[in-house]
Amino acid sequence: MAPSQPELHDHLADKHFNAIAKVIESRVGIKLPQTKRTMVEGRLRKRVRALGLTGLRAYGAHLFERDGLDDELVHLIDCVTTNKTDFFREPSHFEFLRDVAVPQLTLRHGGRAPNLKVWSAASSTGAEAYTAAMVLQDLVATGKVGRFAILGTDISTEVLKEARSAIYPRAFVAPVPSPMQQRYLMRSKDPREDVVRVAPELRRQVNFERLNLMDESYPFDRDVDVIFCRNVLIYFDRPTQQAVLSRLAAHLRPGGYLMLGHSESMAGAGVDRLRSVAPTVYQAGAAVSGRSAA
Numbered sequence: 671m672a673p674s675q676p677e678l679h680d681h682l683a684d685k686h687f688n689a690i691a692k693v694i695e696s697r698v699g700i701k702l703p704q705t706k707r708t709m710v711e712g713r714l715r716k717r718v719r720a721l722g723l724t725g726l727r728a729y730g731a732h733l734f735e736r737d738g739l740d741d742e743l744v745h746l747i748d749c750v751t752t753n754k755t756d757f758f759r760e761p762s763h764f765e766f767l768r769d770v771a772v773p774q775l776t777l778r779h780g781g782r783a784p785n786l787k788v789w790s791a792a793s794s795t796g797a798e799a800y801t802a803a804m805v806l807q808d809l810v811a812t813g814k815v816g817r818f819a820i821l822g823t824d825i826s827t828e829v830l831k832e833a834r835s836a837i838y839p840r841a842f843v844a845p846v847p848s849p850m851q852q853r854y855l856m857r858s859k860d861p862r863e864d865v866v867r868v869a870p871e872l873r874r875q876v877n878f879e880r881l882n883l884m885d886e887s888y889p890f891d892r893d894v895d896v897i898f899c900r901n902v903l904i905y906f907d908r909p910t911q912q913a914v915l916s917r918l919a920a921h922l923r924p925g926g927y928l929m930l931g932h933s934e935s936m937a938g939a940g941v942d943r944l945r946s947v948a949p950t951v952y953q954a955g956a957a958v959s960g961r962s963a964a
Contacts, residue, residue, distance in 0.1 A: 682711055686730025693739070694750055698825060699884045699914075700905045702750065713749040717742070748828045755794035757801050758845040760900065763929045764805050766951055767896060771927050772809055775895055778925045786818040786895045791918060792902040793822030793878065796833030796868075797842075802898070803872040804850050821890060823881035833878045836868035883914050893923040900950075901931035912941070919943045922954035 682690070690710070691702040702710060711726055718729050721742075732738040733746070758764060775784045786806065790799040799822035809815040824830055843855060843866055855866040881888060883902065897918055903911045918928060919941050930950045944952040 680725040680727050682707075682714075682726045682730045686727070686734060687711075689730075689734050690746070690750075693743075694747070697743070697884065698747060698751065698882065699907075699910045700751065701907070710750055714746075717745055717749060720745075744827055748826045751826050753794040753824075753826060753829045754901070755797045756845060757797045757843055758847075759798065759801075760932055761845075762949070763898070763900070763951070764801060766927075766929075766948055767802065768805050768809065770948070771896060772806075772814060775925065776814065783813055783816040784895070785816045787891060787893065788818060788820045789890065789894050789897045789921070790820065790822040791881075791883065791897055791899040793824045793829075793833060794826075795829045795838075796822055796836060796876070796878065797838075798822070798898055798900070799833070799876050799878070800836065800854075800868050800872060801846075802896075803868075803876055804846070804854050807854065807872060807875075808850075818875060820876045822876060822878045823890075824878075825880065825882045827880060830878050830880060836873050837865055838867075840864045840866055883917075884910070888917055888921060890921060892921050894921050894926055895923060896927045896929070897922060898929050900929060901933065903930065903934045915941045915944070919954060924954055926954045928952045928954070 687702075687704075687707055687710070694700050694702055714726060714729060718724075718726060721729070721732065723729050723732060733742060739746075772784070772786075775786065776782070778784075788799075788802050788806070790796075790802065793799050799820050803818075803820055806815055806818045806820075810818070822830075822833055824833070840857075841864075843851065846855065851866075854869045854872055856869055858865050858867070879890075881890075883899075899914075899918055903914065906914065915928075920943075922928060922943070927947075928944060928951070930952070932950050934950060943954045945955065947953045
C-alpha cells in the first residue's frame with residue numbers, strides 16, 4: 671500500500687498554534703499573533719511532508735504530545751523566521767560605510783589604512799555581508815582599507831547554508847552595480863543555469879555562524895568596527911530590543927558603528943555607549959565604567 675499523503679487543508683489545533691507561538695517567542699523573541707497563523711501554517715506544511723505526517727494536526731501532536739519538539743526545534747525556527755534580504759538593501763548605509771565610516775576609522779588608526787572587522791548580525795542568505803565585502807574590497811584596491819573580515823550570523827540554519835554557498839539567481843543580484851558584478855560575481859559555466867556565485871576572493875573574507883540574538887552572550891570579538899543589525903529588532907518587544915542592543919554595543923570598539931534598519935530606532939533603548947550620527951546609524955563611545963553587556 672502506498673504511504674498516505676499529507677492532508678494539506680487541515681489546520682493546527684488552537685492549543686498547538688499557541689504552544690508554537692510561545693516557543694518561538696521564548697526562544698527567538700518573535701511574536702506570532704493569530705494574524706500570522708495562515709503564514710505559519712503555510713510554512714510548516716513542508717515539515718509535514720518532510721516528516722511523512724498526515725497533516726498539521728499530526729505535526730502539532732508530534733511536537734507537543736510525542737516529544738518531538740527538541741529534534742524539530744531548529745526546523746521549526748527555520749520555517750517561521752522571516753529572511754527578507756537584498757543586495758545593497760538600504761544603500762545609504764553602504765554609502766556611509768564607504769564615505770564616512772572608513773575615513774573616520776582611518777583617522778582613529780593614525781591615518782593608516784585600517785584593518786576592519788564587520789558583523790552582519792542578521793545575515794539571512796548573505797546578501798548584506800557580501801555587499802559590505804564588495805564595498806570594502808573596492809577600498810582595499812584603492813589603498814583606503816588594509817584588510818577586512820566579515821562575520822555573518824543568523825538563527826536559521828537553512829539560510830546560512832545558502833549564504834555559505836554564495837550562489838544566487840541572476841535576477842537577485844540586479845541591485846549590484848554592473849562594474850561590481852563584473853569584478854565580484856561569476857556566471858555559471860552551464861548556460862542553462864541562470865545563477866551567479868560570489869568570487870572566491872570575497873568568500874574567503876566572509877564567515878557565517880549560527881547565532882540566536884536572544885542568547886545572553888555572543889561568543890565573538892569585542893573590537894568590531896561596524897555592525898549591521900537591520901530589520902530584525904522590529905520583531906522584538908522593547909525589553910528584548912534593549913537587551914540585544916546592549917549586547918551588540920559591547921562588541922563595538924570605541925568609534926565603531928551600529929547600523930539599524932530604516933524602520934527601527936534606538937529611541938528609549940537606554941544604551942549609553944551609542945550616539946546617533948546619521949539616520950539609523952549610531953557610533954560607540956568608550957565603555958561605561960561599571961557596566962557590562964554580555
